[in-house]
Each structure stands twice: as C-alpha cells, then as structure tokens.
Amino acid sequence: xxxxxxxxxxxxxxxxxxxxxxxxxxxxxxxxxxxxxxxxxxxxxxxxxxxxxxxxxxxxxxxxxxxxxxxxxxxxxxxxxxxxxxxxxxxxxxxxxxxxxxxxxxxxxxxxxxxxxxxxxxxxxxxxxxxxxxxxxxxxxxxxxxxxxxxxxxxxxxxxxxxxxxxxxxxxxxxxxxxxxxxxxxxxxxxxxxxxxxxxxxxxxxxxxxxxxxxxxxxxxxxxxxxxxxxxxxxxxxx
Amino acid sequence: xxxxxxxxxxxxxxxxxxxxxxxxxxxxxxxxxxxxxxxxxxxxxxxxxxxxxxxxxxxxxxxxxxxxxxxxxxxxxxxxxxxxxxxxxxxxxxxxxxxxxxxxxxxxxxxxxxxxxxxxxxxxxxxxxxxxxxxxxxxxxxxxxxxxxxxxxxxxxxxxxxxxxxxxxxxxxxxxxxxxxxxxxxxxxxxxxxxxxxxxxxxxxxxxxxxxxxxxxxxxxxxxxxxxxxxxxxxxxxxxxxxxxxxxxxxxxxxxxxxxxxxxxxxxxxxxxxxxxxxxxxxxxxxxxxxxxxxxxxxxxxxxxxxxxxxxxxxxxx
Numbered sequence: 001x002x003x004x005x006x007x008x009x010x011x012x013x014x015x016x017x018x019x020x021x022x023x024x025x026x027x028x029x030x031x032x033x034x035x036x037x038x039x040x041x042x043x044x045x046x047x048x049x050x051x052x053x054x055x056x057x058x059x060x061x062x063x064x065x066x067x068x069x070x071x072x073x074x075x076x077x078x079x080x081x082x083x084x085x086x087x088x089x090x091x092x093x094x095x096x097x098x099x100x101x102x103x104x105x106x107x108x109x110x111x112x113x114x115x116x117x118x119x120x121x122x123x124x125x126x127x128x129x130x131x132x133x134x135x136x137x138x139x140x141x142x143x144x145x146x147x148x149x150x151x152x153x154x155x156x157x158x159x160x161x162x163x164x165x166x167x168x169x170x171x172x173x174x175x176x177x178x179x180x181x182x183x184x185x186x187x188x189x190x191x192x193x194x195x196x197x198x199x200x201x202x203x204x205x206x207x208x209x210x211x212x213x214x215x216x217x218x219x220x221x222x223x224x225x226x227x228x229x230x231x232x233x234x235x236x237x238x239x
Numbered sequence: 240x241x242x243x244x245x246x247x248x249x250x251x252x253x254x255x256x257x258x259x260x261x262x263x264x265x266x267x268x269x270x271x272x273x274x275x276x277x278x279x280x281x282x283x284x285x286x287x288x289x290x291x292x293x294x295x296x297x298x299x300x301x302x303x304x305x306x307x308x309x310x311x312x313x314x315x316x317x318x319x320x321x322x323x324x325x326x327x328x329x330x331x332x333x334x335x336x337x338x339x340x341x342x343x344x345x346x347x348x349x350x351x352x353x354x355x356x357x358x359x360x361x362x363x364x365x366x367x368x369x370x371x372x373x374x375x376x377x378x379x380x381x382x383x384x385x386x387x388x389x390x391x392x393x394x395x396x397x398x399x400x401x402x403x404x405x406x407x408x409x410x411x412x413x414x415x416x417x418x419x420x421x422x423x424x425x426x427x428x429x430x431x432x433x434x435x436x437x438x439x440x441x442x443x444x445x446x447x448x449x450x451x452x453x454x455x456x457x458x459x460x461x462x463x464x465x466x467x468x469x470x471x472x473x474x475x476x477x478x479x480x481x482x483x484x485x486x487x488x489x490x491x492x493x494x495x496x497x498x499x500x501x502x503x504x505x506x507x508x509x510x511x512x513x514x515x516x517x518x519x520x521x522x523x524x525x526x527x528x529x530x531x532x533x534x535x536x537x538x539x540x541x542x543x544x545x546x547x548x549x550x551x552x553x554x555x556x557x
Contacts, residue, residue: 003350003353003354004354007339007350010339010341010342011339011341014341079337080333080335080337081337081338081339083304083331083333084339084350084351084354084396085354086304087302087303087304087326087329087331088323088326088351088354088355089323089324089325089326089327089355089356090323090354091323092323234321235306237304237305237306238299238304238305239304239335
C-alpha cells in the first residue's frame with residue numbers, strides 16, 4: 001500500500017490544482033494577520049469565531065478536500081492510467097485506502113495547519129484553540145476525503161457534484177432541514193471544535209450536533225463512502 | 240450460441256489459455272463486439288481488423304477491464320473479472336499510452352513490479368528493461384520519452400512479473416521499423432517459451448511475420464479465425480481488380496481473356512484495361528508473359544483494391 005500512497009502523493013503534489021489548496025489554506029492566516037495588525041483584542045473572539053465557522057470550516061476545508069479528493073481517481077481515469085493499479089493481484093481496498101490517506105494528507109493537512117496557524121495569529125492566541133481547531137479540521141478532512149474520493153470514481157463531473165454538495169447541502173439544506181445537521185460534515189467539525197476548544201465558538205448561536213452523534217457520523221460516513229469507493233472500483237469499467 | 244472457433248491447431252492435449260464464449264459488449268445502442276466465440280492457445284495470435292472493428296473492446300473484456308454485456312471469458316480456465324489473483328499471470332498493454340509522466344522509466348517498471356509483489360525485484364526490472372533495449376534511457380522521466388520509447392517501456396512494465404498471458408493492444412503503433420523488428424523478435428522469443436500472446440493490429444503486414452494464428456474482427460464480429468497461412472490464402476484468392484496499362488489495350492484484352500487467371504476484362508481506354516482475377520499472384524506472373532508473346536509493351540500493373548479495408552470487406556461478405 002505504501003507504493004500507491006507514494007504515487008498518489010506525487011500525483012497530487014504535481015497538479016496545478018494543488019496550488020488552490022495551498023492558497024485556500026493560507027488565506028485565513030493572511031486575513032487573521034491583517035486583522036491583528038489593524039484591530040485590537042476587542043471583538044477578536046467574535047471575529048475568530050466567524051473566520052472559523054464561515055471561512056475555515058464552511059469553505060477552506062471542504063474546497064481543499066474537494067480538489068484533492070476528486071482528482072485522486074479522477075485524473076487516473078482521465079489519463080487512463082488506472083489500469084496500472086487495478087490490473088494487479090491485490091484487493092481493491094488496498095488501492096482505495098492509500099489513495100484516501102494521500103488525499104487527507106495533501107488536502108486536510110494544509111487546511112488543518114492553516115486553521116491552527118490562523119488561531120495562533122489571532123489577537124487572543126491560544127495553543128489549545130490552535131491544536132483543537134487543527135485536529136477537528138483534520139477529522140473533518142477524513143470524512144470529506146472519503147466522500148470526494150468516491151465522487152471522483154462515480155462521475156467525470158465530480159467537482160460540480162462537490163460544489164453542489166458543499167454549497168447546497170452543507171451550507172443550506174443541512175442547516176434548515178429538520179435533523180439535517182446530523183448528516184452534515186460541517187456540523188461534525190463544529191461539534192468537535194466546540195468540544196476541543198473551550199474558548200471558541202461561544203460568540204455564535206449555532207444549534208450544534210452533540211459530540212457523540214458527531215463522532216458516530218464521522219465514523220459512519222467515512223466507512224460508508226470508503227466502502228462505496230471500493231465497491232465502485234470492483235464493479236466499474238475501466239478506460 | 241456460436242460454436243467456438245479454434246484459433247488454429249492447438250498443441251496436443253493442451254486446454255486453451257483464453258476461452259471466449261458468445262461474447263458481446265455494447266455501449267448504449269452501439270454494439271462493439273457481437274457474439275464472438277474463440278479459443279486461444281500458447282503462441283502468438285494476431286487480432287486483426289480495421290479501426291472500429293471491436294479489437295480494443297474485445298481485448299479489454301478479456302483483460303477484465305470491461306464487463307461483458309453477454310457471454311463469458313476465461314483465462315487459464317478462470318473467470319477474469321473480479322479475480323485479482325489471476326492478474327499475477329496476465330500482462331496487459333492497453334492501446335493508449337497514458338503513463339505517469341513524472342516517473343522515470345525505471346521507477347515506472349519498479350512500480351508495476353512492487354504492485355505485482357515480484358521477487359528478486361531489481362533483477363526483474365533490469366531484465367525487462369534490457370528486453371526492450373531501454374537501459375540507457377531508464378533514468379529519464381517518461382514525460383520526456385517519444386511515443387515509441389513509451390511503448391517499449393510500457394512493454395517492460397508488462398513483462399516485469401513474467402506473465403504467462405500477454406494481451407497487447409496495438410503495441411507497434413508509433414514504433415519505427417527497427418523497434419518493430421526488435422519487438423516482433425521479442426514476441427517470438429516469449430512465445431517460444433510457452434507464453435500465450437495476443438497482439439492486436441489493423442495492419443496485416445505488421446503481424447504476419449510473428450502471428451501463428453489470426454482472429455479477424457470486422458464490425459464487431461469474428462470474420463475469420465485460424466492458421467495464418469489459411470487466412471493469407473483466403474486473402475490472395477479473393478477477386479482483385481487490376482488496372483493494366485499497355486501500348487495496345489485491345490490486343491492485350493483479347494489475349495488475357497484466354498488465360499485461366501482472368502475472370503473478365505474491360506477496355507477503359509486505348510491503353511488501359513481493367514482486369515478481374517481470382518488469383519492476383521498468378522496473374523502478376525502471367526501478364527508480362529502474355530504481353531511479351533503478343534508484342535505489347537507493358538507500362539503498368541496496378542491492383543485497384545488492395546487496401547486492407549477492401550480485404551476485410553471481402554472476408555466479411557463470405
């Protein structure tokens with residue numbers, strides 16, 4: 001599996017679209033640094049909570065994972081190189097898991113680091129906040145990674161599917177549909193941040209998913225979508 | 240169900256390496272392969288047909304890359320689809336030359352070796368790269384290779400796990416004559432070691448020197464199958480139109496109609512004849528003799544429908 005993991009890392013790092021991930025991850029840090037230069041500690045918590053909720057959790061994390069997740073298999077199919085992986089004497093989960101790990105590392109790690117650094121450069125920095133936000137974003141990256149890796153195998157229009165998912169389901173439907181938040185990765189991440197960082201999100205009045213439900217959701221969606229990706233790889237026709 | 244067509248005389252008592260039974264594959268309303276049945280035995284089998292005949296689809300189904308819409312395929316007596324352990328024995332070289340451009344040739348072959356759990360990996364990689372004569376370029380990235388070099392390094396990757404069955408889709412495309420000759424020699428050597436090799440091509444001459452048996456695909460169907468010489472004879476016995484340019488067309492026509500090789504003669508102009516023959520090779524020998532006997536100067540002898548498509552069409556109609 002390390003062979004495919006290494007290959008997937010090189011593939012993702014070599015994509016121009018990977019620059020989008022780096023840009024997205026750096027953007028909140030820049031915003032926080034500019035804020036720190038121009039504003040004092042007053043109102044800093046409210047600003048930090050909003051940047052966390054609106055920018056890091058709702059935008060940077062899902063878009064970073066969308067980019068890396070969908071190109072992971074999408075480019076193999078587009079470039080017709082996937083045959084080199086599937087025509088080998090090994091079960092398909094041994095292809096999906098290292099691919100997913102690479103997606104999490106290349107999409108989730110920059111987003112998580114970006115989130116942690118953003119918290120660290122705020123006017124009221126806290127190591128606990130930074131670590132908690134980073135960890136929660138990384139957990140969210142695992143779920144998004146599984147969803148978008150599966151999407152990359154399902155359709156050639158995975159990026160469009162992902163955008164609809166992020167901006168329609170996560171940002172709208174799951175917020176307002178009764179019980180919808182229990183099927184929202186964004187809500188799981190907020191719940192984790194809430195649990196890991198005592199000083200964050202208190203300025204926002206968000207109806208949050210309970211931590212146990214969030215953890216179950218994280219595990220369930222990750223397992224289900226990883227399983228669906230393996231199933232798809234077992235059944236699909238290859239170019 | 241169409242009965243299996245033997246791909247030439249099998250070695251005594253040897254079961255077929257590849258068995259295709261009543262195989263069809265369609266994409267929506269387009270039928271790419273239509274009710275094809277045949278067996279393939281060790282040796283080199285040429286999968287021949289014009290572009291769009293269904294060769295690539297057929298090879299991809301045999302390799303397990305595509306599901307058949309109907310029918311069945313077994314390789315080494317096992318179903319190939321969703322049977323990963325079988326790929327230890329199969330080497331597939333797809334038609335397209337998609338590669339990982341950032342890998343060096345050697346890294347690419349090593350990747351395939353690792354994924355196949357090849358023992359004695361470095362020696363296997365060296366052996367396969369030497370087999371395609373690319374040792375000098377092995378440390379260059381694949382992105383910097385010419386098409387022909389990529390084809391050869393892809394072949395090295397196919398050989399690295401020493402497969403018993405090789406499925407090669409248009410492996411000679413983009414190669415120069417020297418590379419082609421070397422490749423055919425390699426294929427012959429691999430076949431002589433007991434492997435089963437299927438090579439697809441749309442150019443008969445490309446594989447005629449290496450293939451023991453031919454599967455001829457036309458319009459998704461198997462038009463002919465069997466020993467290469469039998470197919471070749473069928474091809475040479477088909478009716479040919481030939482344009483013959485001479486100094487006196489009428490005198491030449493009167494003489495030609497008398498010889499057995501000629502079915503009919505049409506005088507197109509005072510110097511041009513159109514001759515229909517069932518044996519063009521024999522006609523080719525007879526025409527200069529007739530011209531000499533009749534004192535007619537032979538200016539040109541030109542087959543009119545010698546394109547591969549016309550050959551395929553002829554066999555498809557039979």
